[in-house]
Amino acid sequence: MDVLSLIGIILAFVAILGGNYLEGGHVGALLNGPAALIVLGGTLAAAFVQAPMSVFKRALSIISWIFFPPKVDLIGGINRVIGWSMTARKEGLLGLEAVADSEPDPYARKGLQLLVDGAEPEAIRSILEVDLYTQEGRDISAAKVFESMGGYAPTIGIIGAVMGLIHVMGNLADPSMLGSGIAVAFVATIYGVAFANLLLLPIANKLKAVVLRQSRYREMVLEGILSIAEGENPRSIELKLQGFMG
Template sequence: MDALSLVGLSLALVAIIGGNYLEGGHVGALINGPAALIVIGGTLGAAFLQTPVNVFKRSLAILRWIILPPHIDLPGGINRVVGWSMVARKEGLLGLEPVADSEADPYARKGLQLLVDGTEPESIRGILEVDFFTQENRDIQAAKVFESMGGYAPTIGIIGAVMGLIHVMSNLADPGALGSGIAVAFVATIYGVAFANLLLLPVGNKLKSIAARQSVYREMLLEGILSIAEGENPRSIELKLQGFLN
């Protein structure tokens, strides 16, 4: 579990609500249904219009990474690759077949199977790089969905503010209706800016950073598998792959 995400979200909420309280406001002043409907509904609508269905589904699938990020163990991965190289050195590439059959990571399993099949190093690179870049692009595009919503939300908030002011201007003769219109105007702006800067943009950036770490891990596996295919010494492979730890 990524405790830092929970701490960050909680701190942001406490800062906003606490600051409002210290200024003499109350929580109820920040709760406004029409403003929330305008900002959230408008932002989602713009995102739906912009995003292909498969990309949006992927963005929802990886949203859990904010709290439960995938386990990325670079030192452990290097040790695994060195272990594979030792097996290949002692038993030949065919000795990796049981290892490939029991490997849980689809990317690593595919690479091991290519080794077992005796595929040339350049062919291995070409095949694995397609998977590498496709998965990286898929996750980055999914993360950008939240970035795009972070760009739309403040503008939708301004639209909500203008709508509230229009309501105020059309009811100047009725002082009792002025309060609700002004509330929608200002709260919609707060919702738009806060929704973007405290949630959507940080979520998008964090998902991109996780996708980048996964790409580094896959690149390390790729280099390790190619080194095994080229018959490099396990110690040389270990020294090479340790560069990814920096």
């Protein structure tokens, strides 16, 4: 579990609510149903219009990565590639067939199978790069759903604020109606800015970081497989792949 994400979200709400309390406010003042409906509903509606269904579904499926990101073990991956290269050096590329069959990572398994099949290095690079960039693009697009929602939320908060002020201006003759209108106006703005900057934008950036780390791992695997295909010795491959640890 990514403890830092959990701490960050908790700290964000503690800071906001704690600051409100120290200023003499109370939690009830920040709870406003109409404001929440305007901001959350409007933000989701904008995201629905922008994102295709497949992208939105992918965004929902990877949101758990904020707390439970896929494990990416670069050191372990390098050691596995070195093991493959030593097997290929001793037994030839056909010796990797059993390794390919037992490999749990689909991307690495596909590369190993291409080695076993005797594909040329350029063909291996072309095939694996298509997989790498397609998956990366798909996941980055999913992360951008939250980024776009982070852009819409403050603006929709302003729309809520304007609607609240319109309500206030229309009821100047009735002082009892002024309080609710002013509350919607200010709370909607708070909701829009807070959701964008404390949740949506950080979520988008965290997901992008996870996706890029996965892509770095796949690039490392790709370079390792190409080096094996070109007959490089295990020590040279290890020195090359260590550059991905930066």
